[in-house]
Amino acid sequence: MNPLIIVAIVVVVVLLIVYISIRNNISRTQVKIDEASAGIDVALQKRYDVLTKMLDVVKAYTKYEKETILEVIKVRQGMSMDEKVEADKKMSEEFSKISVVAENYPELRSSDNYKTLQQAIADTEEHLQAARRMFNSNVSKLNQLLVTFPSNVVASGMGVTKRAFYEVEEAKKEDVKMDFE
Amino acid sequence: MDIESLENLRKETVRKCNKNNMIFAFIIVIILLILFLIFKVFDVRFLFLIFVVYIPFGIMNEKVKSEYKNTFMKSLLPIAVKNILTDVQVDVNNGIPSYVIQETHSMSTGDRYHSSNFVSGKYKDIKVMMSDVHIQDEHEDSEGNTSYVTIFLGQWMIFDFNKNFKSNVQIWEKKVFGGISRRWKSSLKKVELEDIEFNEKFKVLSENELDAFYIITPKLMERVKAVEAAINGTIMLVFYNNQLHVAVYNNKTTFNVNIHKTINFEEFARESLKDLDAIIKFVDILELDNDLFKVGEVNKIEEPVADVTRAATTSSNQGIVAANTEPVTSQPVQQNSSIENVDAVTYFNNINK
Numbered sequence: 001m002n003p004l005i006i007v008a009i010v011v012v013v014v015l016l017i018v019y020i021s022i023r024n025n026i027s028r029t030q031v032k033i034d035e036a037s038a039g040i041d042v043a044l045q046k047r048y049d050v051l052t053k054m055l056d057v058v059k060a061y062t063k064y065e066k067e068t069i070l071e072v073i074k075v076r077q078g079m080s081m082d083e084k085v086e087a088d089k090k091m092s093e094e095f096s097k098i099s100v101v102a103e104n105y106p107e108l109r110s111s112d113n114y115k116t117l118q119q120a121i122a123d124t125e126e127h128l129q130a131a132r133r134m135f136n137s138n139v140s141k142l143n144q145l146l147v148t149f150p151s152n153v154v155a156s157g158m159g160v161t162k163r164a165f166y167e168v169e170e171a172k173k174e175d176v177k178m179d180f181e
Numbered sequence: 182m183d184i185e186s187l188e189n190l191r192k193e194t195v196r197k198c199n200k201n202n203m204i205f206a207f208i209i210v211i212i213l214l215i216l217f218l219i220f221k222v223f224d225v226r227f228l229f230l231i232f233v234v235y236i237p238f239g240i241m242n243e244k245v246k247s248e249y250k251n252t253f254m255k256s257l258l259p260i261a262v263k264n265i266l267t268d269v270q271v272d273v274n275n276g277i278p279s280y281v282i283q284e285t286h287s288m289s290t291g292d293r294y295h296s297s298n299f300v301s302g303k304y305k306d307i308k309v310m311m312s313d314v315h316i317q318d319e320h321e322d323s324e325g326n327t328s329y330v331t332i333f334l335g336q337w338m339i340f341d342f343n344k345n346f347k348s349n350v351q352i353w354e355k356k357v358f359g360g361i362s363r364r365w366k367s368s369l370k371k372v373e374l375e376d377i378e379f380n381e382k383f384k385v386l387s388e389n390e391l392d393a394f395y396i397i398t399p400k401l402m403e404r405v406k407a408v409e410a411a412i413n414g415t416i417m418l419v420f421y422n423n424q425l426h427v428a429v430y431n432n433k434t435t436f437n438v439n440i441h442k443t444i445n446f447e448e449f450a451r452e453s454l455k456d457l458d459a460i461i462k463f464v465d466i467l468e469l470d471n472d473l474f475k476v477g478e479v480n481k482i483e484e485p486v487a488d489v490t491r492a493a494t495t496s497s498n499q500g501i502v503a504a505n506t507e508p509v510t511s512q513p514v515q516q517n518s519s520i521e522n523v524d525a526v527t528y529f530n531n532i533n534k
Contacts, residue, residue: 032390039391126344130395137375137394 022145022154029142033163036135040084040166041077043128047091048075050124054117058098061108081164088128095121132166139163182256188444194249195440198242205238247274250438258300258436261450262457266302266309273436275299276312277337285419285426286369287351291332293317298436300457305470309460310339313434335414335430338460340469342425348392350420352405353384376402382409396420401467408466412459425469429459 052070073090102109143162145151182190209231216227251273259269276296283290299312316333349369369386372393379402387393397405409416414431435456464470 036391123345126398127395129398130391133375134391134394137373141373 018150019154022151023158026142026145026151026155026158026160029138029145030160032138033135033142036131036138037081039131040128040135041075041079043124043131044075044084044087044091047088047121047124047128048073050117050120051091051094054095054098054114054121057111057113057117058101058108061105062101081166085166136165139165182252184257184444184446187253187256190249190252191440191444194245197245198440201238201241201245205235209234246440249440253438253444254298254436257446257449258453261446261453262302265454265457265461266300266304269300269302272299273297276314277310277339281339282314282337282426285351285421286349287417287419287421287426288316288333288428289318291316292319293329296337298434300436304460304464307464307469308341309464311336311435311457311460313337314428315434331432333428333430334432334434335428336433336435336459338427338429338463340425340427340463342420342423343469343471344396345423346392346396346420348387348389348396348420350388350393350396351386352397352418353386354409354415354417355382355384356415374402375399379406382406404467408462411462411466425463425467427459427463 051073055070073087073094075087079087102114108114142160146155146160146162212230212234213223213227216230217223251271254271254273258271259266262269274297276299278296279290279294282288293316295315296312299310301308301310303309314333314335314337315331317329317331320328320330322328351369369388370390372385372387372390373380374385374394374397376399383405385393385397405418412429414429414433417428417430419426419428436453
């Protein structure tokens with residue numbers, strides 16, 4: 001066989017292997033992003049459950065409209081990233097309000113249930129942070145593939161576009177405002 | 182046992198060793214003389230005979246020295262470190278059993294496993310355990326000669342960890358442990374975190390990527406880098422079963438007691454604190470005493486999951502003395518008082534009940 005043809009075949013095979021490898025890498029990263037997004041859902045649901053229990057405890061001491069609050073904060077399957085960010089933000093606001101209210105009720109603050117739930121809040125926050133970090137890490141990997149050669153060529157052929165990071169709300173970056181009214 | 186009694190014991194130990202050595206020398210001289218009279222020539226192979234005859238005497242000497250060292254450590258260590266460690270338990274002859282390390286799925290325990298100088302106690306209310314560990318692999322060359330290569334020599338420590346988690350997450354310092362980790366066929370997945378410097382220095386393996394991000398926060402990454410810089414040796418951390426296991430590969434053993442030197446308590450106390458330095462640094466730098474995420478008694482340390490029969494089998498394989506079943510007790514440490522102590526195997530058996 002003509003050596004040139006052999007070389008051409010080898011080059012084509014190598015290019016094919018490289019293409020498949022890059023394509024698989026992009027697909028794997030997309031799956032990891034979806035997995036991380038699911039992790040955020042789980043963490044949000046946990047946080048929501050803790051919030052529900054916290055409201056039950058607070059209700060025993062003050063007039064706190066649990067049902068109204070839970071209506072406003074919606075956590076469900078298949079939320080978009082913006083909806084998740086919104087739910088996260090609203091839950092954080094509610095937790096802050098509860099802390100402030102508890103300042104006026106020493107019996108509430110010293111109850112074992114309240115203390116346990118305070119620790120549970122901190123733990124769920126840690127889990128949510130971990131899920132966010134994992135999500136952002138995988139989004140970063142995908143976005144890097146989309147801007148570097150030759151993976152950007154393969155990605156554009158697959159129709160893959162950049163994904164948005166899970167952004168921390170601007171309000172969260174500020175110092176917590178204590179409102180005792 | 183007080184220092185005066187220990188000093189007398191030390192002298193008695195030295196006397197026994199010297200007596201064994203003199204008997205050995207006498208026997209060797211007699212044997213060499215007889216061989217010379219028979220063969221009329223001094224053969225180099227006779228040196229092999231010296232080695233063979235020395236074995237039982239060497240074993241007797243080691244046994245006597247080891248008994249002294251155990252008594253010495255049990256008497257003095259709790260007092261020497263009482264400002265740092267409380268509830269101290271010591272067992273010089275035994276260490277962390279190999280099954281404990283095997284269960285972390287981190288490091289192979291090789292073809293030869295030896296652990297000794299087991300110390301446990303509490304530092305800043307954090308339960309800690311430490312022992313020297315020596316792991317070797319057998320190699321056979323093309324001519325059939327067997328040799329042993331050390332794959333780990335250093336300290337293995339176990340701490341309470343201040344988070345609840347189910348996964349197995351490992352941080353390997355790439356420098357030396359990279360080679361060992363490759364040899365251990367791990368089913369764990371590699372995880373890349375956000376800190377580039379951390380990723381360059383360490384390899385992270387985990388059953389579950391999310392748990393790796395949960396346990397290894399940005400703050401913990403900074404602290405691991407800090408503790409790596411502070412510790413002499415190469416480190417590996419395993420977060421498993423609500424505990425933190427730490428391996429420090431430094432080619433050193435701890436609590437080396439010299440029977441030929443007069444006992445100096447101040448010097449021993451200084452050296453002991455140096456040997457416990459790694460424990461102190463890990464707890465302080467990693468802030469293991471920060472119990473923000475602990476939820477009551479549920480977060481108390483869950484001990485390595487293993488059954489007693491496996492421990493006994495492992496012990497017999499390694500020639501460790503079989504355990505008694507007396508419970509571990511801890512008493513306030515006072516000068517010239519001895520606290521009830523148990524060997525390492527009993528300690529781990531009691532934990533697993």
